Amino acid sequence: MPRWKALPGELDPQVREFVEQLRRVVDRTGLSVAVVADRTGYGKTSWDRYLNGRLLAPKGAVVALAEVTGTPPLHLTTMWELAERAWSSSEMRHDRTMEAVRISRARAAPGEFGPPPDVRERDVGRIAVTPGVAGPAGVSPTMPPSRDARIPVGGAPGGSGPRRTTLFLAGVVGVVTVVVGAFLLTDGGDRKQAVGTTGPPSPASAAPSTALPPGVLCRxxxxxxxxxxxxxxxxxxxxxxxxxxxxxxxVEVRFSSTCGTAWGRITRAAQGDEVRVTVGPVRQTGAVTVAGDTIAYTPMVAVKSPADATVCAVLASGEQGCTP
Known part of the structure; x- marks a missing residue:
């Protein structure tokens, strides 16, 4: 069975060449992905993604791989820069395509709700004044005209004018009644808004909307x-x-300002060693559980500053210690 999966067919040629070079570096040293993750400080899940073309390895991971494999870093970092440009261009093209799709759907949306209101009203008028003519479902060609259908609409002299005026006045009175009722129910309305006075923005409107960078899934x-x-x-x-x-x-306090989190990491550790991160009443733990592993992480904890977090190590030998 081949060691590596086939790379995605849609992968940019520059990115494909870079990933294949990473695979050759790993193959030349005979290291497993788990060992590469252990020695570089980047997780096994991440290296699986890097080496299978699902995620572009960050520059730090590339430099770390060069160090642990004895590969000259200049060649790898140069290839990474070319791959990074290609990866970014591919993401931009994808974003533009999705934006075009959204715009196309938005333009098509009005037509999904049938003809404009004036067309529907004209159709209803024709049904009302021409009973017995085939029309929409529910109107039978042999159905006797209803009382409303026998009332002349827009054609018979002597009856349409007064009735149309009466209906118009009734409509105006109804609109005025609704407006006055709404005004009274809202206690006269917001006088500040009526005169254009601007007050402090509400919390919802004051909160800025911050988009997460590509690949970041939480904050x-x-x-x-x-x-x-x-x-x-x-x-x-x-x-x-x-x-x-x-x-x-x-023992390290690891901090990501982008995600607003901290977590603990221990390196040069042994099986049975534990690491804990504490932020106020919240604590997360991790441990070295596999023989031969030397690194362990805790899950993340939300922080405003890395100073909020304390990381401690509890070694299998019983020795303990924490970050200042």
């Missing part, structure tokens, strides 16, 4: 308890805010 409290790699909050969007050393294990 703030929506990320709490979720994996940073899977939600797109790591890679080039993460920094190490604070560190500590417990025995030989490095």
């Amino acid at each position: 703030g409290s929506d990320c709490t308890g979720r994996d940073a790699e899977e939600m797109g909050c790591s890679g080039g969007l993460v920094t190490t805010a604070r560190t500590a050393t417990v025995g030989a294990t490095l």
